Amino acid sequence: MIIEALYGVAVLLVLAPVAVALGATSRATPIVYGVTLVVTLMLGVIGVASLYGETGHATSVTLPLGLPWLGAHLRIDALSAFFLVVVNLGGATASLYALGYGRHEETPGRVLPFYPAYLAAMNLVVLANDAFSFLVAWEFMSLTSWALVIAHHRDQENMRAGYVYLLMASFGTLTLLLAFGLLAGAGGNYAFDAIRAAHPSAALAALVLILALIGAGSKAGVVPLHAWLPLAHPAAPSQVSALMSGVMTKVAVYGFVRIVFDLLGAPQWWWSMLVLAIGGITAAMGVLYALMQHDLKRLLAYHTVENIGIIFIGLGLALAFKAEGLEWAAALALTAALFHVFNHSVFKSLLFFGAGSVLSSTGERDMEHLGGLIHRMPQTAFVFLVGCVAISALPPLNGFVSEWLTFQAILLSPQLSSWGLKLLVPAVGALLALSAALAAACFVKAFGVTFLGRPRTEAAAKAEETDSNSLAAMVFLAALCLVAGVLPGIFLDALAPVSHALIGARMPHQAGLQWLTIVPIAESRSSYNGLLVFLFVVMSGTLAASAIHRLASDKLRRGPAWDCGYPDPSPATQYTASSFAQPIRRVYGTLVFRAREIGEMPPPGAMTPAKLHVDIRDLIWDAAYAPIANLIAVATEKLNVLQFLTIRRYLTLVFAALVLLLLVLAIWQ
Amino acid sequence: MIRDFALQCTEMLLVLLLSPLLTGFVRKVKARLLRRQGPPLLQPYRDLVRLMRKEVVLAESASWLFRVIPYIVFAGTWVAAALVPTFRTGLMFSWSADLIAIIALLGSARFFLALAGLDVGTAFGGIGSSREVMIASLAEPAMLMIVFTLALIAGSTQLSTMAAFMASSVVGLRVSLALGLLALIMVAIAENARIPVDNPATHLELTMVHEAMVLEYSGRHLALIDLASELKLLLYVSLIGCLFTPWGISGPVETPQALIIGVIAYGAKLAVGGFLLAVFETAIAKMRVFRVPEFLGAALMLGLLATLLMFVSRSL
Incomplete structure (x- = not known):
């Protein structure tokens, strides 16, 4: 399998110079994205096949590249197979989307060569089986994505984003370099197999954990290392934003999981405290930041930070359980985290595609200039709504299932013996619950202000529905949100080899259960059936609709809005993004962001309007x-x-x- | 199997039919406490029928979503209400969604309702939606903390199992249960838009939250949304009833006598719950919107404290 995968990666790498050669010809865009679509689909199929196929038998190969005494070790095991699926699912849908969206690109010459190289780099990171190849691929991924961030370099803001990103990426690679250096020890054997066989001392392992948390965490966007992320992700073209937010952060999670769960050996219980605390803070801070935004793409980027927090909470729980020898519970927590990795890559790509379609059809990213798009772009609005419901962790879609599993894992944690964890886990659970509720608020705002209401500008009033390729990519992802939500058992079973390889245990088989229910531990304890919940809601809704239309009334009349008798024709009287967030800003923002509302009244008699200005400080940036x-x-x-x-x-x-x-x-x- | 299914259908219809009565009862008691005659008990049914028969007047700027949302909200709330044990613990589909999923289903309903508030593009809809999500952002985590506490006591998040466990006599008095009950009542008041968080009877626009959000609805759509909020009230009373006052609820062995006792006990619980709600609402004044976070923050802290106690010791 690995050979076929490497052929695919090679095609992507060759495509980059070909794209340079094709230059700005009109056929360059379809050729590049067409080829990446085919290749990523193939790589995704390889990932699925390796995940389902021979578990345990990893196929590996050593190429005579890189360090002369080492060569480039590459391997597909269960973990890399899963992330291969995540990377290439994102890559394939982004390529399909870009077949349509890419036509609006003003400077294709600055995007097309880097795009396949970026995909190849992400694939290589998950395939690498020695520290040297891993770091080279990691740095290649950083550099190609940096080039894509500054693709629209005339915008000063993008250049600043690129600068901050480059600094943070180099810093992250540096810490990872140190981590691998410590792991390989003085002997300098960088192959993962050799690292796995060596058992580092407790102090060394702890240092590696912290370095890995910083290095992989800065790429994933954990607070307080997230500062570059909301700048860089929105700056790139939308298909790349989707890849960066939906996929590259997951590759970073892969790096963390690979080092901490695979290479580092048996964990200490206090490691999980660190990971859990960071995860909880990241989740809550990420969504609060997101709520304060009115730039749609930046809101989505900040919200990625929240989801990374949720994933790290799951990973922290898995570490805690693993350290205390509760393998079955660790398998649940790890599966929850990995399922959230998959889910988030699906709905975050979907949402970034939607934001990109809005951007290309209106030229606006600022929600305060949008509104009413549901009338002009009904299909985009529908799929974007599906993404919003999924990311807000609402049943019956997929986001809910992975958060539900994380909650189930939290409910197992009283069995942990250490007191630090006993006190920390409930607090982390509260932060997780808080961030889930705030996420719903955040996406009511994102969808409501962008797509509902009345158009706030001429551009929004004249928006056009997006093209069919972009729409196809979004519809596919929306369907996947539903499928993973109502049939989660299939996905959980597919993740079993991964948890088996990393923890030595797996969740119970889900496939044979009645009505495709999922049962994380035991039936008497908890179970959830997305399919039935979905069917119940659909049936009772249809029942109500048909009963009312048949027995009561189905008459309908259009009239002006009621608005307590004084509807104002100006769309400026609607709630805006910042006014929608005002109550939440008052409740949380005064503490977290030192948010202040400064009213400027004109002097008596002056005819100038009064102004209200909101001052929000990013305390992490300041500190x-x-x-x-x-x-x-x-x-x-x-x-x-x-x-x-x-x-x-x-x-x-x-x-x-x-x-x-x-x-x-x-x-x- | 068939008997189970019939009982399940009965329960679904029962909650649907009883919920307007509960609302009517609360209104009646409130009116009597104020020495008013009050509307008849059956007035909510008449209101619903009248609204259903009327035509819908839809704002010109309303989208297709606005017309679909009442059905989603109603269906979500109804399914959630049907999953809460009323007079018996052995619900047929209890395994399909546990208490966390029920809370999340209500969350879905609220998500869509908040979108409806923004759809027409009026100031009042926006004010209602933004305040509703602010309240929910505190009420929902508080509720989840309560769920955690109860789940740790009962060893399950399945509501039927939890209710059966609570009905068995091994639970006893616990500090965490007391804290959980207090927090749950606070959350229930906020979730159902009752005084002191919101006023279900108000039509003074600037003080409304829920009513502002649904201001643009009329006819059958409004009927569905009203019915959904009546169902939600019933759901919370049933939830408190089956978890904290499990007396009389029919257990796993369902003899006809047990079922009859269960039904009578359930009716009594609803009446007492409704009466207490009416007394509480009459006795207290509505608070400012920005006092609500303090109120709900207290609920969240109580819930967190209860969970922490459970983590520290299984017997507290």
Whole structure:
């Protein structure tokens, strides 16, 4: 299987220079996206086949590339097979979407060559089986995505986003480099098999965990390392935004899972405290940030942060259970986290595609300039609504199932023996519940302000329905949201080899259960049947509709809106995104963001309008990033003197450095 | 099997038919407490029938979603209400959705209702929706914390199993249960838009939350939404009844006598619940919107405290 997968990756890599050669010809867009669609579909099928096929038998290969004594080890095991599916499902739908959306691209020459390379890089990360290939692929993924972020480089904001992203990505790779360095030890055997066989000491393992959390976490967007994410994800073209938010953050989760669950050996219980605390804070902060936004794509990007938090909560629980020897519970928590990985990649891609369609048809990302699009783009509105319901963790769609499983895992945690976890887990559960409720508020706002109401601008009033390719990609993902929601058992069973490989246990078989119910532990404890819930709701809704239409009245008359008798024709009187979020901003924002409403009244007698200005501070940026940025600015300012020295001074400096180093060496020995 | 199915259908119809009566009863008691005559007990039924017969006046800017939402909201609430044990614990489809899923189903209904508030594009709809989601953002986690507490006591999130466990005599008095009950009552008041969080009878626009959200609905759509909120009230009273006052509920062995006792006990619980609600509402004043977060924050903290107690010791 691995050979076929590598052929696919090779095709993607070759496609990049071909795209350069094709240049700005009109056929370049369909060719590039067509080929990536086919190749990613093939890679996705390979992933599914390896997941279902021979479990345990990983197929691996060593290519004579990279470090001469190491070569490039590549392998598909259950974990990489699952992430191969996630990556290529996202890649295939993004390519299908871009077959339509990409036609609106103003500078295809800046997108097309990097797009297949980016896909290839993400595939290579999950296939890599030694630290060197992993890091090279990881860095390649960072660089290609950076190039895509600054594709529209004339926008100053995008350049800033690219700059912050590049810094954070290099920082993340650096910490991962250190983590792998520590894992490989002085012998320098970077193959994963050798790392797995070596058992690092407790202190070393803890250090690796922290480095992996920083390195993979910064790419995934855990708070407080998320600062680049809401800048970079929306800046890229929408199909790439979907890939970055829906897929690349998952590749980062893969990196974390690979290091912590696979390479690092038996976990300590306190590791999970760290992961759980970070997960809980990330979930709650992510959704609060998202609620404060009025740029649709930025809102979605911030919301990715929330979902990463939910995934890390699941991973933290799995670590805790694994450390205490409760393998069956760990399998549940890990499966919940991985199922959420899959689900989030599906609905986040869908939502970014929807946002992209809105952007291409109105030219607007700012929700305050949209509204009423459901009338002009009914199909896009419908699929976007499906995505909103799914991401808000509402039954019967898929987001609910993975959060439900996470809740079930939380309910098992009183069995943990350590007191720290006993006190932390309920708090994390409360944060998870809070973020789930706030997510619903966030997506009522996102959908309601963008698609419902009356159009706020001319552009929104004249929007056109999106093209059929884009729509096909979105409809497919929306259908997948429903299928994974009503038939989750299939997906949970498919994840069993992964948890078996990493934990040594799996969730009970779900396939044979009556009515396709899912039962995480035992029937007497909890069960959920999305299919029946869906059917019940559909049946009772249809029953009510037909009964009322037949027995009572089906008359309908259109009239002006009631609005308590004084409907105002101006669409400006509607609730906007920021006014919708105002109650939530008052409740949470005053604490979390120091949000203040500043009213400016004109002096008496003046005819100028009064102004209301909302001041929101990003405390994490102020506390963590701004001081570092200032420090670097000051340091570079001071060191600037070095640029203008005479040759004698430079020579003196070089000599002094040499003497110093020799001295250090002499003392060291 | 057939008997189970018949009983299940009976329960679904029972909650549907009883829910307007409960609302009528609360209104009647409230009126009597204020020394008014009050509308007749059956007035909510008449209102529903009248609304169903009337034509729908739809705002020009309303979309297709606005017309579909009443059915979604009604169906979601009805299914959720049918999954809560009323007079017997052995519900046929209890395994299809546990208490977390029931809460989430109500959450789905609210999600769509909040969208409906934004659909027509009026200021009042927006004000209702944005306040509703703010209230929900605190009420829902508080509710989940209560669910956690109860699930840890009963060892299950299945409502039927929980109710059967509560009805068995091994539970006893616990601190966490008391905290959970208090939090659940607070959440139930907020969820059902009752005083002091919201006023179901108000038509003073700036103070309304739920009513503002559904302001643009008329005719059969409004009837469905009213019925859904009546169902929701019944659901919460039944929920408190089956978990905290499980006396008389028919257990796993369903003899005809047990069923009859169950039905009578259920009726009595509804009456007492409705009466207490009416007394409480009459005795208290509505609070400002921005006091509500403090009220619900207290519920959330109580729920969290109850859960923490359960994590610390299984016997508290």
